Amino acid sequence: DTGVSQDPRHKITKRGQNVTFRCDPISEHNRLYWYRQTLGQGPEFLTYFQNEAQLEKSRLLSDRFSAERPKGSFSTLEIQRTEQGDSAMYLCASSPGLVGGYTFGSGTRLTVV
Amino acid sequence: AQSVTQLDSQVPVFEEAPVELRCNYSSSVSVYLFWYVQYPNQGLQLLLKYLSGSTLVKGINGFEAEFNKSQTSFHLRKPSVHISDTAEYFCAVSVPNTGFQKLVFGTGTRLLVSP
Numbered sequence: 001d002t003g004v005s006q007d008p009r010h011k012i013t014k015r016g017q018n019v020t021f022r023c024d025p026i027s028e029h030n031r032l033y034w035y036r037q038t039l040g041q042g043p044e045f046l047t048y049f050q051n052e053a054q055l056e057k058s059r060l061l062s063d064r065f066s067a068e069r070p071k072g073s074f075s076t077l078e079i080q081r082t083e084q085g086d087s088a089m090y091l092c093a094s095s096p097g098l099v100g101g102y103t104f105g106s107g108t109r110l111t112v113v
Numbered sequence: 114a115q116s117v118t119q120l121d122s123q124v125p126v127f128e129e130a131p132v133e134l135r136c137n138y139s140s141s142v143s144v145y146l147f148w149y150v151q152y153p154n155q156g157l158q159l160l161l162k163y164l165s166g167s168t169l170v171k172g173i174n175g176f177e178a179e180f181n182k183s184q185t186s187f188h189l190r191k192p193s194v195h196i197s198d199t200a201e202y203f204c205a206v207s208v209p210n211t212g213f214q215k216l217v218f219g220t221g222t223r224l225l226v227s228p
Contacts, residue, residue: 004156031213042117042203042218043157056213091156098214099164101147104156 002026004105006092012111013082020078021108025094032075033102034067036060037089046090049075082112115140115206117219125225128196134189134222136178136204144206146187147216148178151201160202163187174198199226 005024013019025032030051035043046065048056051072061067064082069075079086089109093102116139126132138144145164149157161172168180178189187204201223205216 006156033215035216040220042205042220043216044218045215048213048215050213056215093156095214098212099145099209101149101159101162102214102216104149104158106154106156109154 004092004094004103006090006105006108008108009106010109010111012113015084015112016081018078018080019082019110020076021090021092021110023075023077023092023105024073025075025092026096026103027073029094029096029103030072031095031097032069033093033095034075034077035091035093037091037107038087043091046077079110082110084112086110087112115144115208115217117204117206117217119204119219119222121222122220123223123225125227126194128226128228129193131192132190132194132198132224134202134204134224136187136189136219138185138187138204138206140185140206140208142208144208146178146180147205147207148172148176148187148189149203149205149218150174151203151221153200157203160189194224194226196226196228198224200224 032049034046037043049069064080089107091107093104095102118137148160163180205218
Protein backbone atom coordinates (compact mmCIF):
# COMPACT_ATOMS: atom_id res chain seq x y z
CA ASP A 1 0.00 0.00 0.00
CA THR A 2 1.79 3.06 -1.27
CA GLY A 3 -1.05 5.46 -0.55
CA VAL A 4 -2.72 7.86 -2.95
CA SER A 5 -0.26 9.64 -5.25
CA GLN A 6 -0.89 12.95 -6.95
CA ASP A 7 1.20 14.62 -9.62
CA PRO A 8 2.36 17.33 -9.84
CA ARG A 9 2.55 18.64 -6.28
CA HIS A 10 2.61 22.23 -7.47
CA LYS A 11 1.58 23.86 -10.73
CA ILE A 12 1.86 27.50 -11.70
CA THR A 13 0.11 28.43 -14.92
CA LYS A 14 -0.89 31.53 -16.79
CA ARG A 15 -4.53 32.46 -17.04
CA GLY A 16 -6.10 30.89 -20.08
CA GLN A 17 -3.81 27.86 -20.21
CA ASN A 18 -4.98 24.28 -19.80
CA VAL A 19 -3.70 22.09 -16.97
CA THR A 20 -4.02 18.40 -16.18
CA PHE A 21 -3.51 16.65 -12.86
CA ARG A 22 -3.05 12.97 -12.24
CA CYS A 23 -4.14 10.80 -9.33
CA ASP A 24 -3.08 7.21 -8.66
CA PRO A 25 -5.34 5.68 -6.00
CA ILE A 26 -4.58 2.77 -3.73
CA SER A 27 -4.66 -0.18 -6.10
CA GLU A 28 -7.46 -2.16 -4.49
CA HIS A 29 -9.73 0.88 -4.06
CA ASN A 30 -12.45 1.04 -6.71
CA ARG A 31 -13.88 4.38 -5.56
CA LEU A 32 -12.11 7.65 -6.36
CA TYR A 33 -13.00 11.21 -5.43
CA TRP A 34 -11.77 14.68 -6.37
CA TYR A 35 -12.11 17.63 -3.98
CA ARG A 36 -11.05 21.26 -4.18
CA GLN A 37 -9.78 23.22 -1.20
CA THR A 38 -9.36 26.99 -1.27
CA LEU A 39 -7.44 28.96 1.32
CA GLY A 40 -9.11 28.94 4.73
CA GLN A 41 -11.83 26.53 3.67
CA GLY A 42 -12.55 22.87 4.01
CA PRO A 43 -12.40 20.62 0.97
CA GLU A 44 -15.41 20.72 -1.37
CA PHE A 45 -16.58 17.73 -3.37
CA LEU A 46 -16.05 17.86 -7.13
CA THR A 47 -16.65 14.42 -8.58
CA TYR A 48 -16.80 10.67 -7.86
CA PHE A 49 -15.84 7.57 -9.82
CA GLN A 50 -16.74 3.98 -9.18
CA ASN A 51 -14.32 1.99 -11.27
CA GLU A 52 -14.26 3.82 -14.63
CA ALA A 53 -17.75 5.30 -14.35
CA GLN A 54 -18.14 8.92 -13.28
CA LEU A 55 -21.28 8.70 -11.16
CA GLU A 56 -21.51 12.07 -9.44
CA LYS A 57 -20.49 15.61 -10.37
CA SER A 58 -20.82 18.73 -8.28
CA ARG A 59 -22.18 21.91 -9.79
CA LEU A 60 -18.77 23.34 -8.86
CA LEU A 61 -17.44 21.34 -11.81
CA SER A 62 -18.05 23.82 -14.61
CA ASP A 63 -17.81 22.99 -18.31
CA ARG A 64 -14.13 23.90 -18.19
CA PHE A 65 -13.44 20.95 -15.89
CA SER A 66 -13.30 17.36 -17.03
CA ALA A 67 -12.30 14.24 -15.17
CA GLU A 68 -11.61 10.75 -16.42
CA ARG A 69 -10.66 7.40 -14.98
CA PRO A 70 -9.82 5.11 -17.88
CA LYS A 71 -9.79 1.42 -17.03
CA GLY A 72 -10.74 2.21 -13.45
CA SER A 73 -7.17 2.85 -12.35
CA PHE A 74 -5.57 6.31 -12.32
CA SER A 75 -7.64 9.44 -12.83
CA THR A 76 -6.99 12.78 -14.49
CA LEU A 77 -8.57 16.14 -13.83
CA GLU A 78 -8.25 18.72 -16.60
CA ILE A 79 -9.03 22.39 -16.33
CA GLN A 80 -9.34 24.28 -19.61
CA ARG A 81 -8.87 28.04 -19.98
CA THR A 82 -7.81 28.46 -16.38
CA GLU A 83 -9.00 31.46 -14.39
CA GLN A 84 -7.54 33.02 -11.26
CA GLY A 85 -10.48 31.66 -9.29
CA ASP A 86 -9.27 28.14 -10.09
CA SER A 87 -6.29 28.65 -7.80
CA ALA A 88 -6.70 26.03 -5.08
CA MET A 89 -5.47 22.72 -3.74
CA TYR A 90 -6.93 19.83 -5.70
CA LEU A 91 -7.20 16.71 -3.58
CA CYS A 92 -7.76 13.16 -4.74
CA ALA A 93 -8.96 10.40 -2.44
CA SER A 94 -9.86 6.75 -2.75
CA SER A 95 -11.82 4.21 -0.73
CA PRO A 96 -12.58 0.50 -0.93
CA GLY A 97 -16.21 0.82 0.09
CA LEU A 98 -19.15 3.04 0.86
CA VAL A 99 -18.33 3.75 4.50
CA GLY A 100 -15.39 4.46 6.69
CA GLY A 101 -13.77 7.55 5.19
CA TYR A 102 -11.18 7.96 2.50
CA THR A 103 -7.44 7.97 2.05
CA PHE A 104 -6.37 11.34 0.66
CA GLY A 105 -3.39 12.15 -1.48
CA SER A 106 -1.10 15.08 -0.73
CA GLY A 107 -2.83 17.25 -3.29
CA THR A 108 -1.86 19.40 -6.25
CA ARG A 109 -1.61 23.09 -5.51
CA LEU A 110 -2.59 25.14 -8.54
CA THR A 111 -1.68 28.81 -8.83
CA VAL A 112 -3.10 30.74 -11.78
CA VAL A 113 -1.26 34.00 -12.48
CA ALA B 114 -28.55 19.04 2.81
CA GLN B 115 -25.92 18.57 5.47
CA SER B 116 -23.64 21.23 6.93
CA VAL B 117 -20.82 21.34 9.46
CA THR B 118 -19.91 24.23 11.72
CA GLN B 119 -16.54 24.61 13.35
CA LEU B 120 -16.96 27.79 15.35
CA ASP B 121 -13.32 28.16 16.38
CA SER B 122 -11.08 29.11 13.48
CA GLN B 123 -8.01 28.98 15.70
CA VAL B 124 -7.28 27.44 19.10
CA PRO B 125 -4.02 28.35 20.86
CA VAL B 126 -2.90 26.04 23.64
CA PHE B 127 0.24 25.30 25.61
CA GLU B 128 2.06 22.01 25.31
CA GLU B 129 0.77 19.28 27.66
CA ALA B 130 -2.53 21.13 28.20
CA PRO B 131 -5.87 19.52 27.27
CA VAL B 132 -7.74 20.71 24.20
CA GLU B 133 -11.24 20.46 22.77
CA LEU B 134 -12.07 21.34 19.17
CA ARG B 135 -15.76 21.89 18.61
CA CYS B 136 -17.86 20.54 15.76
CA ASN B 137 -21.60 20.87 15.25
CA TYR B 138 -23.52 19.49 12.31
CA SER B 139 -26.92 19.94 10.73
CA SER B 140 -28.78 17.10 9.07
CA SER B 141 -32.35 15.84 8.83
CA VAL B 142 -31.09 12.26 8.56
CA SER B 143 -28.55 10.15 10.41
CA VAL B 144 -24.96 10.79 9.47
CA TYR B 145 -21.51 9.35 9.77
CA LEU B 146 -18.98 11.68 11.39
CA PHE B 147 -15.27 12.11 10.84
CA TRP B 148 -12.30 14.13 12.02
CA TYR B 149 -9.36 14.69 9.69
CA VAL B 150 -6.02 16.40 10.33
CA GLN B 151 -4.05 18.33 7.72
CA TYR B 152 -0.40 19.25 8.18
CA PRO B 153 1.02 22.12 6.09
CA ASN B 154 1.12 21.40 2.35
CA GLN B 155 -0.19 17.90 2.83
CA GLY B 156 -3.42 16.02 2.28
CA LEU B 157 -5.87 15.02 4.96
CA GLN B 158 -5.32 12.13 7.35
CA LEU B 159 -8.23 10.37 9.06
CA LEU B 160 -8.05 10.76 12.86
CA LEU B 161 -11.23 8.94 13.82
CA LYS B 162 -14.77 8.19 12.69
CA TYR B 163 -18.19 7.50 14.14
CA LEU B 164 -20.38 5.13 12.16
CA SER B 165 -22.55 3.58 14.87
CA GLY B 166 -22.35 2.05 18.33
CA SER B 167 -20.46 3.59 21.22
CA THR B 168 -20.66 7.36 21.17
CA LEU B 169 -17.09 7.72 22.45
CA VAL B 170 -14.66 7.09 19.64
CA LYS B 171 -10.93 6.75 20.03
CA GLY B 172 -8.58 7.61 17.21
CA ILE B 173 -4.92 7.89 16.39
CA ASN B 174 -2.36 10.06 18.18
CA GLY B 175 -4.32 10.02 21.46
CA PHE B 176 -7.37 11.86 20.12
CA GLU B 177 -10.96 10.96 20.96
CA ALA B 178 -14.36 12.36 20.09
CA GLU B 179 -17.85 12.03 21.50
CA PHE B 180 -20.99 11.91 19.40
CA ASN B 181 -23.91 13.72 20.99
CA LYS B 182 -27.05 13.26 18.93
CA SER B 183 -29.26 15.60 20.96
CA GLN B 184 -26.77 18.43 20.62
CA THR B 185 -25.74 17.41 17.08
CA SER B 186 -22.11 17.67 18.12
CA PHE B 187 -18.94 15.67 17.62
CA HIS B 188 -16.24 17.46 19.60
CA LEU B 189 -12.61 16.33 19.38
CA ARG B 190 -10.51 16.10 22.54
CA LYS B 191 -6.98 15.31 23.60
CA PRO B 192 -5.94 15.26 27.26
CA SER B 193 -2.37 16.46 26.65
CA VAL B 194 -1.19 18.02 23.39
CA HIS B 195 2.27 18.03 21.85
CA ILE B 196 4.00 20.57 19.65
CA SER B 197 3.61 18.09 16.80
CA ASP B 198 -0.20 18.34 17.05
CA THR B 199 -0.02 21.81 15.50
CA ALA B 200 -2.13 21.44 12.36
CA GLU B 201 -5.51 22.15 10.79
CA TYR B 202 -8.35 19.91 11.94
CA PHE B 203 -11.48 19.30 9.88
CA CYS B 204 -14.77 17.81 10.96
CA ALA B 205 -16.85 16.13 8.24
CA VAL B 206 -20.14 14.29 7.77
CA SER B 207 -21.50 11.88 5.22
CA VAL B 208 -24.94 10.39 4.76
CA PRO B 209 -25.26 6.60 4.77
CA ASN B 210 -27.03 4.68 2.04
CA THR B 211 -26.84 7.33 -0.66
CA GLY B 212 -24.93 5.22 -3.16
CA PHE B 213 -21.65 6.99 -2.64
CA GLN B 214 -19.74 8.52 0.23
CA LYS B 215 -19.66 12.29 -0.21
CA LEU B 216 -17.96 14.13 2.65
CA VAL B 217 -19.15 17.58 3.68
CA PHE B 218 -16.43 19.42 5.58
CA GLY B 219 -16.38 22.28 8.04
CA THR B 220 -14.09 25.23 7.54
CA GLY B 221 -11.45 23.84 9.87
CA THR B 222 -9.83 24.74 13.18
CA ARG B 223 -6.16 25.59 13.36
CA LEU B 224 -4.61 24.15 16.52
CA LEU B 225 -1.53 26.09 17.60
CA VAL B 226 0.53 24.38 20.31
CA SER B 227 3.25 26.45 21.91
CA PRO B 228 5.93 25.45 24.44
